[in-house]
Amino acid sequence: MNYCKEQICWSRGYGAIVNVFVREKLMNRRGVLERVLIAFLCLFVTPVCTLAQVGPDVETWPIQGMPSDAPTPDLSGLNHKPAGLHGKIQTRDGALVFEDGTPIRFWGVNLQAYALFHTNTSAIELHAQRMARLGINLVRIHHHDSHWVQPNVFGTKPSDTLGLDPASMQKLDAWIAALKDQGIYVWLDLHVGRRFTKQDGISGFDEIAEDEGLADVRGFNYISPTIEARMIEFQGAYLSHQNAMTGLTYAEDPAVVAVMLTNENDLTHHFGNGLLPNKNVPMHNELFMALADEFARSNDLDPDETWRTWEHGDSKIFLSDLERRFNERLIPAVRDTGFEGLISTTSLWGGMTISGLPSLTVGSIIDAHSYGTGGEIGFDPRQRSGFMEWIAIAQVEGMPLSVSEWNIGEFPAEDRFITPLRVATSAAHQGWDAMMIYGYSQQSLDGPTAPNNWSMAEDPGLIWMMPASALLFREGHVRQAENSYAICLDEDEFFGRPVSPETSVAIRTVFEQSRLVTCMPQTRALPWLAATELKRDDYRLLDLDKSYLDQDATVVSADTGEFQRDFGNARFKVDTGKSQIVAGSFQDETIETRDVVFEITTPMAAVAVQSLEGNEIAQSGRILISISGRSVPVEANAADFRVEPVTGTLQIKAPAGLMLRSADQNAALPSNAHHYDGGRHVIDLAEIKGARWLYLEQAQ
CATH class of the missing domain: 2.60.40 (Immunoglobulin-like)
Incomplete structure (x- = not known):
């Protein structure tokens, strides 16, 4: 989540409080209240998280690093070289294949922020080789545009964000070319942390600008023609940029397999609240209220309910449609650059319910983000959820699923080394398509990296299990589940009930046993939403309020018999x-x-x-x-x-x-x-x- 990545801090508690703020309509564009909360949690919560409770003998443990030049297993033979050898990426029957029919699973990482622009060419090549040896075949380029990264893709503290900085683009060219040579594919985000300036020509800029004179436009982009225009201009320039090292534009390079229109940016659960009448954004609120009223009257919905973004019901239908309209304008502009790969609109993230999924189906792949906490291996699914159940609800039947961000959200959780194994195992069992840990590095890779959650390149707690996880997932050492359960609800329940792992014991207890998918409902006001048609013999309908685990069970096992989590003893086992x-x-x-x-x-x-x-x-x-x-x-x-x-x-x-x-x-x-x-x-x-x-x- 962006709250943690901007080098502030992160804790599971902070995430929970942010979600409460969203539900209670208190958040408004990183306002004073949120900033005070961040400062408080950095001072008092993070130290608790970073002092892993490992016992008094920790000082006797030997000191050992995992420097980037240390020997590793070599799984680079799993990659076909160069990336793009089998043609461009496609979707077929809800899975990913290349043009020549070669199926593909992606085990990837994020590469973000300072690592992109502060790493020299020789280190770029060495790390591309290292990633391939570790079994990585996909890298997401992230935080390329974020204002706190200097320089970023716009340069160093530019007066506007209307042009691409040639020196920064040379760095991205070098990364993409080096990764491609090692058989590693690339995912490009088109909008992450860009802060717009007064000189960018945004209507109503003053009412959304923050104290430093910059504007976070998430949420506002869905209703502002000028913000939308700037985003379309950027994605056109970015994807049409010719890589000096490959001779191809980013759009036409088959090694660039996916783009995301806008990162962690939705109206249904997070940023719709910033458009409300009490948020002191009169121009944007007037646009929003007019759109809500028009939608309600055109679809026989209650106008007094449709604009109430914090409530489930008619507002979720309207907000889904508002997101869809924006996406259906940006996607053709992406295609106009010649890009034929996968398009993710944004992600299911930050405690969203399934009612945030419909507009994501406008793209060609569904994406999810989820962060866990230490100790999840011992969670009783009848009582609480782990982070992977939040990914599971994003698997829309008939569409591929990517997870462009996963990790443990506190550092250094003492059991974090188990997480890659569990992610790889469940991803194979569920049939997920692309998994990307956040992240490989957020720091320059010219020298040693300081320990933190967002730079695992030299963290032994994660690196030592990454090759094993890549091998298991990419080579199919764990089979897909034998049974599949489907969340299939009518439109009233789908949009009116907050369905998530937090509210459903069924989701929590069935996930590790069998495959889970979510159906899209036939929705009168959303004629563009393709209702899911299940082959009934292949699926069992999930009863959201039923536990699928025996009352006295202390172990949850896959229906294939190939793995189990003994939550009574906090232990995980794979046996294939x-x-x-x-x-x-x-x-x-x-x-x-x-x-x-x-x-x-x-x-x-x-x-x-x-x-x-x-x-x-x-x-x-x-x-x-x-x-x-x-x-x-x-x-x-x-x-x-x-x-x-x-x-x-x-x-x-x-x-x-x-x-x-x-x-x-x-x-x-x-x-x-x-x-x-x-x-x-x-x-x-x-x-x-x-x-x-x-x-x-x-x-x-």
């Missing part, structure tokens, strides 16, 4: 032929999967054993072992972490003759770290000298 993983809390017990015996003696850790040959572990001649655990930064601005050692043993059933080595070929392992006994490779984790990536493979 190609990926066998345990993660979470341990109490010196033995945990078995079909080919691996895990005896983990560290209180909290994650260990993934995976085949790299496309066959099952028991027959594989090359196996990747990924190990991670708790880590906390040594200092706020230092790149080093204190890392808890992971101890215990692994017994892996695999062919005889395999040798154990570290991913760091310069780090020799002691002979007592590995032996073969009774058809199993036995690995002593206490003897691997802190290595976090291991190979079992034929001697070279």
Whole structure:
């Protein structure tokens, strides 16, 4: 969410309070009240979040970093090079394929802000190579236009935002070309944090300008012709820019697979409230009220209800249509540049209900953002939601789904290293198409990065499990669910009831077991909204008020039997032929999967054993072992972490003759770290000298 990305702070509590503000009509364009709240939470909430409760022995943990030049596994062979080799991206039967019919799943990252414009060319190339090795095949270019980033795509503190800065565009050219060479595709946002100036020619500018003389136009863009015109001008110039390194415009480059019209910008749940009569924006309010009255009278709705943005009901129908009108004017302008890829209008984000989805269907892909909290592995779904259920409700039947932002919303959550594994597993099980963590880096990549939530490039808590997660998701080590449930409501319930994981125990309890999709309702006032037609034999209708988990259950399991979350013991397990993983809390017990015996003696850790040959572990001649655990930064601005050692043993059933080595070929392992006994490779984790990536493979 933008509140956290602008280098202010973030906590789960802040997000909850912001959502309350939205519902209660108190927020108005980052007003004084919100700024006071941010300052308070930065002082008093964030320190609580950043002191992970890892126990008094944390000072005894060894100091270990994850510098960008450190050896990693090499999954770059999963990428076809260059990106665009198979033609342009398309949608087919609700999934993504290339022109030649090659299916694709994207495992990606955000690259944002200072990383875009403050990284030198040699570092750009090195990081593109590193991302490919980590299994990444999609990068979202984000915060390119945000006013707090200097320089940004408009230059350094420009007097207007009407022109593209040549030097900044050269940096973007270099990133896109380097990523393309490594088989990494690109997602471009067209509007994120742009603040308009007085010189941009915006009607009614003074009534929306903030104290510093800049205007955040989110919400206002849906009713202001001049804001809309400036946005269309920008997207035309941006997509028509010719990359000096590829010779192609951004629009015509098949490596650029998707664009987003406007980031985290909706009327239905967030910014519609800024147009109300009590918000001191008379010109914009007059336009808004006239549009609401016209829509109500044209569709036999109650004019006194239709403008009440904070309420569910008729207002959600009107606001959906208002968003749709704007999107249907911007999308043709995008296509006029020659861009043939995916278009996301904006995202389902920040606690939105399913009534925020209809206008998103005007695009070619539905997008969602969701941030979690520490400890979710132990959440009882009958009682509370985790962050992935909020993604699940965005899966509109018949359309592909991207998640251009996911992460844990507090730092450093002690169990954050588990999150990539859970995201990859559920994404494969649900059939999601493109997953992008926020983010790879928000800082310059010329040197070490300081620890924070938005720059994972050197965070061992996330990096060490990213290759395992990429491999599992991209190679389909977890099958799609056997059963599918559909949220199918009539228009009165769809728009009139606040349906979300917060309000529905069914959504929370069915999500990890089976696939979940949302239907669009036949809506008299929205003739453009295509009602979902289900094949009834393939779906079960979800009863929103029913728990799909037994009353005394402490484990929720996938209907394929391939993974489970033991929330009673805060543990996650994947057990398939190609990926066998345990993660979470341990109490010196033995945990078995079909080919691996895990005896983990560290209180909290994650260990993934995976085949790299496309066959099952028991027959594989090359196996990747990924190990991670708790880590906390040594200092706020230092790149080093204190890392808890992971101890215990692994017994892996695999062919005889395999040798154990570290991913760091310069780090020799002691002979007592590995032996073969009774058809199993036995690995002593206490003897691997802190290595976090291991190979079992034929001697070279």
